[in-house]
Amino acid sequence: MxxxxxxxxxxxxxxxxxxxxxxxxxxxxxxxxxxxxPVAKAVATxxxxxxxxxxxxxxxxxxxxxxxxxxxAAAKWGSGAPIDAPARERQVLDAVAEQARELGADPVVxxxxxxxxxxxxxxxQRGLHRRWDADPSQAxxxxxxxxxxxxxxxxxxxxxxxxxxxxxxxxxxPSCGPVxxxxxxRVRYERRLxxxxxxxxxxxxxxxxx
Ligand SMILES: O=C(O)C(=O)C[C@]1(C(=O)O)C=C[C@@H](O)C=C1
Numbered sequence: 562m563x564x565x566x567x568x569x570x571x572x573x574x575x576x577x578x579x580x581x582x583x584x585x586x587x588x589x590x591x592x593x594x595x596x597x598x599p600v601a602k603a604v605a606t607x608x609x610x611x612x613x614x615x616x617x618x619x620x621x622x623x624x625x626x627x628x629x630x631x632x633x634a635a636a637k638w639g640s641g642a643p644i645d646a647p648a649r650e651r652q653v654l655d656a657v658a659e660q661a662r663e664l665g666a667d668p669v670v671x672x673x674x675x676x677x678x679x680x681x682x683x684x685x686q687r688g689l690h691r692r693w694d695a696d697p698s699q700a701x702x703x704x705x706x707x708x709x710x711x712x713x714x715x716x717x718x719x720x721x722x723x724x725x726x727x728x729x730x731x732x733x734x735p736s737c738g739p740v741x742x743x744x745x746x747r748v749r750y751e752r753r754l755x756x757x758x759x760x761x762x763x764x765x766x767x768x769x770x771x
Pocket of ligand 1: 714
């Protein structure tokens with residue numbers, strides 16, 4: 562059966578979300594699918610050029626971007642600033658498309674991946690605002706400056722664009738889904754992500770595999 566690229570992406574995204582939730586690939590420190598499969602090889606190889614080495618930065622940087630989403634949520638909390646900021650989204654997407662062009666990378670794919678990054682940040686922001694509404698004692702005591710936080714987001718966006726540009730082969734390889742999932746699970750455990758951030762991480766990576 563032939564699957565279209567978008568169907569494949571949806572299937573991979575579903576698998577990533579499931580594994581991130583259930584930890585079906587194992588636990589901290591020992592995340593690997595069954596050995597002797599091509600995917601196990603792709604995950605296990607220590608080469609800096611292995612698919613795992615290329616895709617892992619995407620998972621790690623996405624988790625980092627979500628952590629900054631916590632700061633964005635704190636900056637907006639009680640300030641009246643809406644979570645959805647379409648003008649800022651346009652700015653982000655235009656900037657990453659331009660950076661991708663400068664690197665000789667695909668701006669369309671880069672923008673597609675960043676749309677997911679932005680949606681994932683909103684998942685975190687909405688989740689935290691709900692949490693803080695329900696229990697104000699968990700709400701941040703201080704409000705970070707939104708412009709400063711956005712400068713940090715810009716810096717990270719640049720790193721992500723480079724990671725996207727450097728992972729073309731790994732993203733279009735048949736092993737991309739499982740390898741990316743293994744990387745995301747690893748990152749989840751290393752960063753001790755809670756359910757909200759694990760869901761958001763899966764959301765952020767939905768379009769990574771070609
Ligand atoms: O900068 C903001 O206001 C954010 O909420 C961050 C962000 C993003 O992920 O870049 C997410 C949602 C907004 O619609 C715009 C941008």
